[in-house]
Amino acid sequence: MPKKIAVLAGDGIGPEIVAEAIKVLSFLNTDMNLGLVFENALIGGAAYDAFGTPLPQTTLNLCKNADAVLLGAVGGPKWEPLAHAIRPERGLLGIRSELNLFSNLRPAILYPQLVDASTLKPEVVSGLDLMIVRELTGGIYFGQPRGVHVAENGEKVGINTKIYSESEIRRIAHSAFKIAQKRHKKLCSVDKANVLEVTELWRSVMTEVGKDYPDVQLSHMYVDNAAMQLVRAPKQFDVIVTSNMFGDILSDIAAMLTGSIGMLPSASLDANAKGMYEPIHGSAPDIAGQGIANPLATILSVAMMLRYTFNQPEAAERIERAVNSALDSKVRTADIYSEGMTKVSTSGMGDAVLNAL
Amino acid sequence: MPKKIAVLAGDGIGPEIVAEAIKVLSFLNTDMNLGLVFENALIGGAAYDAFGTPLPQTTLNLCKNADAVLLGAVGGPKWEPLAHAIRPERGLLGIRSELNLFSNLRPAILYPQLVDASTLKPEVVSGLDLMIVRELTGGIYFGQPRGVHVAENGEKVGINTKIYSESEIRRIAHSAFKIAQKRHKKLCSVDKANVLEVTELWRSVMTEVGKDYPDVQLSHMYVDNAAMQLVRAPKQFDVIVTSNMFGDILSDIAAMLTGSIGMLPSASLDANAKGMYEPIHGSAPDIAGQGIANPLATILSVAMMLRYTFNQPEAAERIERAVNSALDSKVRTADIYSEGMTKVSTSGMGDAVLNAL
Ligand SMILES: CC(C)[C@H](C(=O)O)[C@@H](O)C(=O)O
Ligand SMILES: CC(C)[C@H](C(=O)O)[C@@H](O)C(=O)O
Numbered sequence: 001m002p003k004k005i006a007v008l009a010g011d012g013i014g015p016e017i018v019a020e021a022i023k024v025l026s027f028l029n030t031d032m033n034l035g036l037v038f039e040n041a042l043i044g045g046a047a048y049d050a051f052g053t054p055l056p057q058t059t060l061n062l063c064k065n066a067d068a069v070l071l072g073a074v075g076g077p078k079w080e081p082l083a084h085a086i087r088p089e090r091g092l093l094g095i096r097s098e099l100n101l102f103s104n105l106r107p108a109i110l111y112p113q114l115v116d117a118s119t120l121k122p123e124v125v126s127g128l129d130l131m132i133v134r135e136l137t138g139g140i141y142f143g144q145p146r147g148v149h150v151a152e153n154g155e156k157v158g159i160n161t162k163i164y165s166e167s168e169i170r171r172i173a174h175s176a177f178k179i180a181q182k183r184h185k186k187l188c189s190v191d192k193a194n195v196l197e198v199t200e201l202w203r204s205v206m207t208e209v210g211k212d213y214p215d216v217q218l219s220h221m222y223v224d225n226a227a228m229q230l231v232r233a234p235k236q237f238d239v240i241v242t243s244n245m246f247g248d249i250l251s252d253i254a255a256m257l258t259g260s261i262g263m264l265p266s267a268s269l270d271a272n273a274k275g276m277y278e279p280i281h282g283s284a285p286d287i288a289g290q291g292i293a294n295p296l297a298t299i300l301s302v303a304m305m306l307r308y309t310f311n312q313p314e315a316a317e318r319i320e321r322a323v324n325s326a327l328d329s330k331v332r333t334a335d336i337y338s339e340g341m342t343k344v345s346t347s348g349m350g351d352a353v354l355n356a357l
Numbered sequence: 358m359p360k361k362i363a364v365l366a367g368d369g370i371g372p373e374i375v376a377e378a379i380k381v382l383s384f385l386n387t388d389m390n391l392g393l394v395f396e397n398a399l400i401g402g403a404a405y406d407a408f409g410t411p412l413p414q415t416t417l418n419l420c421k422n423a424d425a426v427l428l429g430a431v432g433g434p435k436w437e438p439l440a441h442a443i444r445p446e447r448g449l450l451g452i453r454s455e456l457n458l459f460s461n462l463r464p465a466i467l468y469p470q471l472v473d474a475s476t477l478k479p480e481v482v483s484g485l486d487l488m489i490v491r492e493l494t495g496g497i498y499f500g501q502p503r504g505v506h507v508a509e510n511g512e513k514v515g516i517n518t519k520i521y522s523e524s525e526i527r528r529i530a531h532s533a534f535k536i537a538q539k540r541h542k543k544l545c546s547v548d549k550a551n552v553l554e555v556t557e558l559w560r561s562v563m564t565e566v567g568k569d570y571p572d573v574q575l576s577h578m579y580v581d582n583a584a585m586q587l588v589r590a591p592k593q594f595d596v597i598v599t600s601n602m603f604g605d606i607l608s609d610i611a612a613m614l615t616g617s618i619g620m621l622p623s624a625s626l627d628a629n630a631k632g633m634y635e636p637i638h639g640s641a642p643d644i645a646g647q648g649i650a651n652p653l654a655t656i657l658s659v660a661m662m663l664r665y666t667f668n669q670p671e672a673a674e675r676i677e678r679a680v681n682s683a684l685d686s687k688v689r690t691a692d693i694y695s696e697g698m699t700k701v702s703t704s705g706m707g708d709a710v711l712n713a714l
Contacts, residue, residue, distance in 0.1 A: 075551065089551045119589055124476045140497075140519060140553065147554050155523045158555030162497060162519065166512045192602070194432065194446045196497065197504050198515030225639075228609040228618060231588060232476055245549070249606060252585040261585060282582075 002035050003310060006066035008043040008059065008095075011079075011088055012283025013293040013346075014072025020295035020350030021070065021302045024322075027354055028306075028315050036310075039066070043095070044074030044088035044283075054091030063095055068309040069276040070302065071095075073283035088283075097137050101268035101276055102168070103175040104136040104247065105304070108234075108254035108264060113327040117259030117336045120231070125257050130237045131183065132254055133176040134247025136268055138168045141244045162198050164243070169202050171271070173209035176241035180216045186238035188219045190226040190246055202243065223250070230254055255280055260335040262294030265301035267308050275309050277301040291345045294333040296323055299353055318357060325356035359392050360667060363423035365400040365416065365452075368436075368445055369640025370650040370703075371429025377652035377707030378427065378659045381679075384711055385663075385672055393667075396423070400452070401431030401445035401640075411448030420452055425666040426633040427659065428452075430640035445640075454494050458625035458633055459525070460532040461493040461604065462661070465591075465611035465621060470684040474616030474693045477588070482614050487594045488540065489611055490533040491604025493625055495525045498601045519555050521600065526559050528628070530566035533598035537573045543595035545576045547583040547603055559600065580607070587611055612637055617692040619651030622658035624665050632666045634658040648702045651690040653680055656710055675714060682713035 007022065009015040022038065029036045041047075041059040048054045054074070063069050074088040084090070095101070110118065110128040118125050143161030151157045173189075180187040189206040191199035203220055210218040221229065223246045229236060230253045242250060255261040261281040269275040279297030287293055300323060307316035331352045332341040344352065364379065366372040379395065386393045398404075398416040405411045411431070420426050431445040441447070452458070467475060467485040475482050500518030508514045530546075537544040546563040548556035560577055567575040578586065580603045586593065587610045599607060612618040618638040626632040636654030644650055657680060664673035688709045689698040701709065 080551075084554055084557065087551060093552070119478055119481045120476050121478060143516075148558050151522065156558055157520060157522045158553075158558035159500075160519045160553045160555045162517045163514060165508065165514045192605075194437075194444060195450070196515075196517045197441055198517045200441065201505050201513055201515035224605045224609040227584065227606045228613045231610055231613040248549075248581045249584045252581040253588055253610070256585045256588040 002037045004066040005036055005038050006062045006069045007038050007040045008069060008071045009040070010043050010072040010074045010283060011045040011076050012073055012285045012288040014074070014283055016288070016291065016346050017279065017293050017295040017298040018070060018072040020346060021298040023350050024299050024319060024353055024357070025302045027357060028318065032315055034310070034312065034315065043071070043091040045076055045079045047091060048079060048082070048086060048088060052086070054086060054088045055094040060095065060098055063099060067274060068305050069095065070305065071276055071278040072298065073279065073281065075283050076285035078285070093141060095276060096268060097142060099274070099276065100137060100270045102135060102137040103172055103269045104134040105179070105267045105269070106132040106134060106247070106251040106254070106264065106280055108132065108251070108258050110258040111263070111324070111327055114259040114263070114336055116338045118257060120257055125234060128234055128257060130234065130254060131179060131239045132247060132251045133172065133179060133239060133241040134251060135168070135172040135242070135244050138164055139244035162196065162245070164198050164202060166201065166205055169205040170209055172241065173206050175269070176239060177209060177213040177216050180239040181213065184238040185216045187216050188221055188226070188237055188240050190221050190223050190240055190242035190250065192223050193220070194222060199243070206241070226250060227253060230257065251280060260294065262297055262333065262335040263300070264297050265304050267301070267304040269308060273308050275305065277305040291347065292334050293346050294335050295346050295350050299323060299350070319353070322353045322356035326352035329356070359394045361423040362393055362395050363419045363426045364395050364397045365426060365428045366397070367400050367429040367431045367640060368402040368433050369430055369642045369645040371431070371640055373645070373648060373703050374636065374650050374652040374655040375427060375429040377703060378655040380707050381656050381676060381710055381714070382659045384714060385675065389672055391667070391669065391672065400428070400448040402433055402436045404448060405436060405439070405443060405445060409443070411443060411445045412451040417452065417455055420456060424631060425662050426452065427662065428633055428635040429655065430636065430638065432640050433642035435642075450498060452633060453625060454499060456631070456633065457494060457627040459492060459494040460529055460626045461491040462536070462624045462626070463489040463491060463604070463608040463611070463621065463637055465489065465608070465615050467615040468620070468681070468684055471616040471620070471693055473695045475614060477614055482591060485591055485614060487591065487611060488536060488596045489604060489608045490529065490536060490596060490598040491608060492525070492529040492599070492601050495521055496601035519553070519602070521555055521559060523558065523562055526562040527566055529598065530563050532626070533596060534566060534570040534573050537596040538570065541595040542573045543576070544573050545578055545583070545594055545597050547578050547580050547597055547599035547607065549580050550577070551579060556600070563598070583607060584610060587614065608637060617651065619654055619690065619692040620657070621654050622661050624658070624661040626665060630665050632662065634662040648704065649691050650703050651692050652703050652707050656680060656707070676710070679710045679713035683709035686713070
């Protein structure tokens with residue numbers, strides 16, 4: 001049976017970078033007889049422009065019936081005036097929620113070729129390889145009540161609710177502990193348990209689940225300290241697990257440590273390893289259409305797809321090795337360019353990976 | 358009339374670092390005839406141990422009747438098993454709230470002598486001088502409903518509420534714009550308006566208040582991007598204004614850019630510039646009692662007190678110049694030590710500042 005991939009290019013640089021990832025993946029599909037079929041659909045601002053909604057039912061159905069989703073990016077200033085419920089971002093959040101993709105894996109790996117691109121000193125970041133596990137379908141992103149209302153005294157009041165149940169925390173805990181088991185067996189759970197009761201529950205469930213994984217060393221850290229430690233000594237971390245909002249922030253810091261957010265892939269998985277794969281960077285409207293975006297985060301997201309959803313570790317490694325070879329050959333998109341390298345376009349980088357496959 | 362300072366040393370390294378700040382301040386008090394009187398009280402874990410509450414009524418009364426509060430730090434593992442409502446942190450949060458200290462100023466300045474102590478490359482951080490204005494008495498830190506309850510299905514659910522009214526946003530906006538006017542006239546408001554309605558209200562009120570300050574250039578940034586930009590190119594910022602929780606995280610990142618969180622002071626002000634002054638670092642229980650903590654953040658907090666509450670800019674500058682001279686003389690506490698420097702104790706650093714006054 002063919003395996004179906006829903007391809008949602010989205011907005012801004014989305015279409016450009018997804019095109020390169022599909023180029024790489026379709027080559028492997030033939031070469032390794034993977035049996036993958038692709039189907040495109042609109043999401044985000046592009047879907048709003050065409051259908052008046054950022055997540056058309058047809059797109060959602062396609063994703064539900066697919067084995068995996070490849071997403072570019074959504075959003076841009078064009079749609080910022082829109083009401084919240086129809087913003088491009090709601091398309092992305094809608095898929096995450098409707099598909100139950102509660103476990104978001106965001107690896108931050110510094111390629112040795114890119115040590116100079118990091119703003120941190122080489123001794124602080126070289127060899128960096130950490131994994132952030134972000135809860136993706138709960139917390140303040142989805143909690144009710146939410147919205148802006150007018151209070152009795154006539155002034156507007158804005159509300160969002162950070163809410164987690166034990167079972168929501170438990171399932172992301174199990175994801176994180178399992179990942180830590182396959183890595184260096186160190187898990188740091190990040191919360192703000194000294195101030196927020198919801199994260200105190202988070203901490204106690206993490207501790208409880210930890211008893212099932214005696215081989216993993218669990219520690220806890222407050223989010224402000226964790227943000228600071230990522231800048232101070234990021235190599236102290238192996239796996240970090242945290243809530244939706246904190247994970248959003250911490251993963252962008254971790255990304256930046258590796259030199260460019262343009263390098264970092266992500267996987268968002270449900271309980272059965274069905275998943276959505278996307279670069280962790282956004283739609284970068286300022287550079288869209290110029291052919292200068294870095295496609296490597298999306299190409300590496302495809303590698304994660306092959307590994308996690310399609311159980312094709314060999315194909316995944318081929319892509320990762322090819323990315324490494326491309327970097328070895330000194331081609332660089334603008335975001336990771338440094339002196340002595342060869343500057344290439346988005347498709348030039350895609351070709352470099354393709355040639356190295 | 359004498360001006361009263363409530364001195365709350367608190368827990369961990371609190372007493373050690375506050376002692377150095379008082380040493381410096383009492384010298385100036387005599388030397389410049391400032392008319393300050395000091396009165397000590399317990400807060401946090403120390404208060405809990407003595408009275409069963411982290412914020413005794415006597416301490417609160419003292420603070421209310423004082424012109425300014427000098428605080429060390431609160432908390433430690435010893436008190437972590439306590440219920441939320443009686444944790445040391447609640448003492449600190451209680452004063453912030455009861456005294457209406459809504460405007461928290463957290464400057465991040467990299468001293469040229471400490472460029473090597475930063476984990477970031479010198480070209481990225483040298484000359485760094487930014488100010489974070491954190492809303493301190495609202496948002497998810499104080500929003501109701503909060504707590505952990507048992508749902509109908511028997512599982513525990515944790516809840517905290519991020520809530521801001523227009524007037525709460527408006528007053529912190531005015532604080533921030535006024536500060537930006539005295540600096541480089543650039544204000545970046547940080548929110549997550551693409552996901553959280555409460556921060557969409559935040560953004561619109563910021564924009565509205567901005568009309569009163571046409572000389573200040575206002576920009577908006579999502580919090581994940583702001584965290585990343587602080588690591589990528591921190592010198593792009595002049596003043597950042599943000600909510601309580603985001604400010605907690607971003608100010609710790611900014612602190613780390615300057616080499617050590619042990620260097621950074623803060624001021625928490627009400628509408629009349631009455632204020633609490635404290636280092637932004639915590640109680641560091643792991644090094645408490647060893648006499649190795651860096652007292653400079655607390656000493657610099659006293660300088661902020663002289664400037665903001667007592668309108669004594671000259672005295673403030675004397676302290677700041679003395680800190681600079683101490684650093685020039687190459688004395689360093691452990692956190693900012695690098696090769697070729699002279700390692701000193703907490704009181705050694707206090708003495709170095711005193712001698713340079
Ligand atoms: C686009 C936005 C809704 C999204 C998020 O906040 O989750 C993005 O920042 C991310 O990290 O994937
Ligand atoms: C100790 C804690 C309650 C406090 C906070 O989160 O506000 C601290 O981290 C700070 O930044 O002042």
